[in-house]
Amino acid sequence: MSDAIVMKGVRKTFGPKVAVEGIDLNVPEGALYGFIGPNGAGKTTTIRMIMSILFPDRGELEVLGRRSAVESKDRIGYLPEERGVYKKMKVGSFLAHMGKLKGAGGPGLRKTIRTWLERVDLADVERKKCEELSKGMQQKLQFIASILHEPELIILDEPFSGLDPVNMRLLRDLIREQHEAGRTVIFSTHVMQQAEQLCDHIVMIDRGRKVLDATMGEIRTRHDPKSVIFQPIDAGVEAGRIESVDGVAAARTDERGFEVFPRDGVTPTDLIPRLAGAMPASRIELHRPTLEDVFIEIVKGSREDGEAQIRAALRNGEETR
Amino acid sequence: MRTFQIALREFLATAATKGFIIGAFVVPGIFVSAIPLIVILAMNAAPPKVVGSLDVLDKSGAVINGLREQLSPEKLAERRADEKEQAKQVQSKMTGGMTPGGNDATADAMLEQMLGEVPQLTINALPADTDVEQAKKGLDVPYSNEHPGERLGLIVIDPDAVHKAPDAESYGGYKLFKRPKLDDRVIDQIRDGTRRAVLDARYAAAGETRERLQSLITVNAETREVTESGEERRSSEELTAMLPFAFMILLVMSVMIGGQYLLTTTVEEKSSRVVELLLSAVSPIQLMTGKVLGQMCVGFTLLFIYSGLGIGALAFYKLTDLLSPMNVVFLFVFFVLAYFMIASLLAAVGSAVNEMREAQSLQTPVMLLVMVPYILWMPISRDPNSTLATVLSFIPPVNPFIMMMRITSSDAPPMWQVFASIGVGIIGAYACVWFAAKVFRVGLLMYGKPPNFRTLIKWVRMA
Numbered sequence: 001m002s003d004a005i006v007m008k009g010v011r012k013t014f015g016p017k018v019a020v021e022g023i024d025l026n027v028p029e030g031a032l033y034g035f036i037g038p039n040g041a042g043k044t045t046t047i048r049m050i051m052s053i054l055f056p057d058r059g060e061l062e063v064l065g066r067r068s069a070v071e072s073k074d075r076i077g078y079l080p081e082e083r084g085v086y087k088k089m090k091v092g093s094f095l096a097h098m099g100k101l102k103g104a105g106g107p108g109l110r111k112t113i114r115t116w117l118e119r120v121d122l123a124d125v126e127r128k129k130c131e132e133l134s135k136g137m138q139q140k141l142q143f144i145a146s147i148l149h150e151p152e153l154i155i156l157d158e159p160f161s162g163l164d165p166v167n168m169r170l171l172r173d174l175i176r177e178q179h180e181a182g183r184t185v186i187f188s189t190h191v192m193q194q195a196e197q198l199c200d201h202i203v204m205i206d207r208g209r210k211v212l213d214a215t216m217g218e219i220r221t222r223h224d225p226k227s228v229i230f231q232p233i234d235a236g237v238e239a240g241r242i243e244s245v246d247g248v249a250a251a252r253t254d255e256r257g258f259e260v261f262p263r264d265g266v267t268p269t270d271l272i273p274r275l276a277g278a279m280p281a282s283r284i285e286l287h288r289p290t291l292e293d294v295f296i297e298i299v300k301g302s303r304e305d306g307e308a309q310i311r312a313a314l315r316n317g318e319e320t321r
Numbered sequence: 322m323r324t325f326q327i328a329l330r331e332f333l334a335t336a337a338t339k340g341f342i343i344g345a346f347v348v349p350g351i352f353v354s355a356i357p358l359i360v361i362l363a364m365n366a367a368p369p370k371v372v373g374s375l376d377v378l379d380k381s382g383a384v385i386n387g388l389r390e391q392l393s394p395e396k397l398a399e400r401r402a403d404e405k406e407q408a409k410q411v412q413s414k415m416t417g418g419m420t421p422g423g424n425d426a427t428a429d430a431m432l433e434q435m436l437g438e439v440p441q442l443t444i445n446a447l448p449a450d451t452d453v454e455q456a457k458k459g460l461d462v463p464y465s466n467e468h469p470g471e472r473l474g475l476i477v478i479d480p481d482a483v484h485k486a487p488d489a490e491s492y493g494g495y496k497l498f499k500r501p502k503l504d505d506r507v508i509d510q511i512r513d514g515t516r517r518a519v520l521d522a523r524y525a526a527a528g529e530t531r532e533r534l535q536s537l538i539t540v541n542a543e544t545r546e547v548t549e550s551g552e553e554r555r556s557s558e559e560l561t562a563m564l565p566f567a568f569m570i571l572l573v574m575s576v577m578i579g580g581q582y583l584l585t586t587t588v589e590e591k592s593s594r595v596v597e598l599l600l601s602a603v604s605p606i607q608l609m610t611g612k613v614l615g616q617m618c619v620g621f622t623l624l625f626i627y628s629g630l631g632i633g634a635l636a637f638y639k640l641t642d643l644l645s646p647m648n649v650v651f652l653f654v655f656f657v658l659a660y661f662m663i664a665s666l667l668a669a670v671g672s673a674v675n676e677m678r679e680a681q682s683l684q685t686p687v688m689l690l691v692m693v694p695y696i697l698w699m700p701i702s703r704d705p706n707s708t709l710a711t712v713l714s715f716i717p718p719v720n721p722f723i724m725m726m727r728i729t730s731s732d733a734p735p736m737w738q739v740f741a742s743i744g745v746g747i748i749g750a751y752a753c754v755w756f757a758a759k760v761f762r763v764g765l766l767m768y769g770k771p772p773n774f775r776t777l778i779k780w781v782r783m784a
Contacts, residue, residue, distance in 0.1 A: 073603075
């Protein structure tokens with residue numbers, strides 16, 4: 001299978017600031033890729049370079065077999081991070097304008113627009129002005145605008161920011177549907193959970209560098225579970241009692257109960273029957289590392305700030321959005 | 322195709338708004354339709370007739386009889402007829418000797434309105450020993466038309482108004498004490514009559530007559546322009562001087578309005594963040610070209626409306642021969658050149674800033690450029706082939722404005738200069754668009770501190 005996007009040693013600076021440093025990347029056709037990393041990591045700059053909105057200082061870039069996205073703009077759907085609408089324009093006219101600019105200006109355009117508006121629960125807004133819509137509604141419009149022309153490659157920069165849970169699910173389903181239709185989808189997010197639920201391939205970016213490029217399966221095997229989540233039925237059980245169980249090195253209270261670590265030579269899997277035999281449990285499972293855990297494990301060595309600070313930085317972005 | 326789609330949206334988003342329609346159509350429409358309205362008002366609302374008496378204390382003793390005559394209704398009416406004739410002559414001089422198409426009646430009505438109805442004045446001569454303070458009593462009551470025949474005022478003529486006092490440098494005169502709220506047209510007539518009476522008395526004292534002195538100080542003169550066909554035509558200097566100004570204003574207005582809209586919509590697209598969505602579909606150059614072309618159509622629309630109104634007005638006064646069709650063609654050619662230069666610079670400004678407020682400082686130099694033809698229209702229309710005018714008509718971006726003034730002036734420049742100026746304009750427009758495109762490309766995605774000129778130059782090098 002050929003690659004939809006190829007990047008070789010791409011570097012971009014803004015004055016003294018290095019935004020992206022030596023990124024190599026191959027995104028095969030039909031893949032669903034997630035770009036993750038904290039705010040300011042270089043995700044948007046990378047995406048803008050893929051879109052030929054910015055141009056790399058060094059390195060090579062190929063999009064859909066062309067040297068530049070400009071040559072294949074009509075085959076790409078793009079939802080930028082910095083997005084807006086023409087406030088005074090009617091919703092229908094705005095989408096028609098964007099569709100025509102994307103080369104989808106056929107006689108069926110209006111009908112396609114109506115179908116899409118119905119699909120995202122906005123059937124009755126076609127004649128309203130864009131400014132009358134809520135931010136979340138506007139975001140759905142922008143998503144429609146980016147896929148109206150049925151592109152082969154869809155690039156979504158922070159598509160979930162500002163959406164409520166219901167609309168997040170709706171958008172996730174729409175993205176999955178595009179992927180299942182054989183289109184290449186790339187999206188960026190700083191909310192790792194989103195990527196975990198949706199992607200089959202993750203690219204992690206931290207401070208302009210690619211720190212991880214692997215499938216979800218690879219990540220799971222590479223980052224084996226190292227502990228067990230254990231929740232006794234008896235809420236009054238103390239950590240000391242759990243630590244007295246054979247094979248347990250330490251137990252630490254966790255929001256889900258206890259995180260229990262095995263002694264050397266004992267695997268977390270071995271711990272499960274031992275803990276279950278020691279006392280009745282309402283929950284007992286292997287603790288699989290989340291992407292956030294993986295990210296922290298990877299970047300911990302290269303950063304001066306501690307784990308708590310990195311976690312706070314990641315979550316901070318979540319709350320402000 | 323995409324550029325066209327951008328242009329179309331730009332044009333509709335600007336010209337199909339209430340604000341634009343009101344500004345471009347309704348306001349001039351009101352002006353035009355107001356003219357007949359004013360005429361109707363003028364015909365119906367003639368001022369009320371003033372009837373009353375005037376006390377005269379003639380200390381010189383030589384003016385009272387002349388004054389009685391000058392302020393008699395017959396004399397007042399006669400002078401009214403003279404004034405009307407003079408006003409008509411001034412008007413005909415303004416319009417090059419041609420009377421406005423069939424609207425003599427309206428002109429008369431407006432004159433009548435200006436002059437007011439002839440007042441009926443009764444003159445009471447006061448004895449020479451009357452105390453002025455005593456005579457002034459009662460004049461502080463405001464005048465009202467409801468009580469005709471009342472005293473309107475008091476004229477006190479100085480003793481030396483006719484015969485100069487032996488050591489004095491000048492003659493004496495008179496004082497007019499009037500009641501408050503007396504119609505100022507009536508006061509003008511009283512003053513005019515009194516002045517004439519005093520002068521007549523002085524002429525008589527010097528053994529002269531008004532007619533003889535009048536003929537001594539009058540020189541008859543007429544200017545006729547010899548046209549190419551050998552015919553004579555009475556020239557109309559005032560209009561000839563106004564024509565370059567009108568063309569320049571037309572050009573400046575349509576360029577600036579189109580350019581200003583371009584600046585506003587660019588800033589709007591940037592601040593509403595719709596620009597990146599657009600850039601995923603079109604290149605910055607396509608976007609800018611589309612926007613520039615769209616607003617050019619807005620400028621064209623204005624140019625059509627206003628030049629149409631202008632030509633209509635000239636046709637109304639049967640003055641269309643002042644206007645050569647070639648000049649209108651040049652107007653549109655120079656509009657395109659000036660528009661590309663000015664508007665592309667404004668588009669660059671719009672792309673560089675985050676909101677309208679920040680645009681002010683960068684916009685000022687562009688505005689100053691447009692002020693140049695405003696400041697220079699007088700010297701250039703007086704001497705359209707001066708060194709200053711010739712040099713400026715080859716310096717972009719002011720050359721379209723300057724050349725337009727020269728072409729429409731009484732002494733048009735040689736054709737080679739016109740075409741050379743168009744050539745320079747094309748080069749200037751290309752350079753401005755090139756510069757603007759570079760700034761536009763970098764500026765559109767730059768948020769944060771608004772740039773200064775040095776930053777803009779850096780962007781041009783960067784792009």
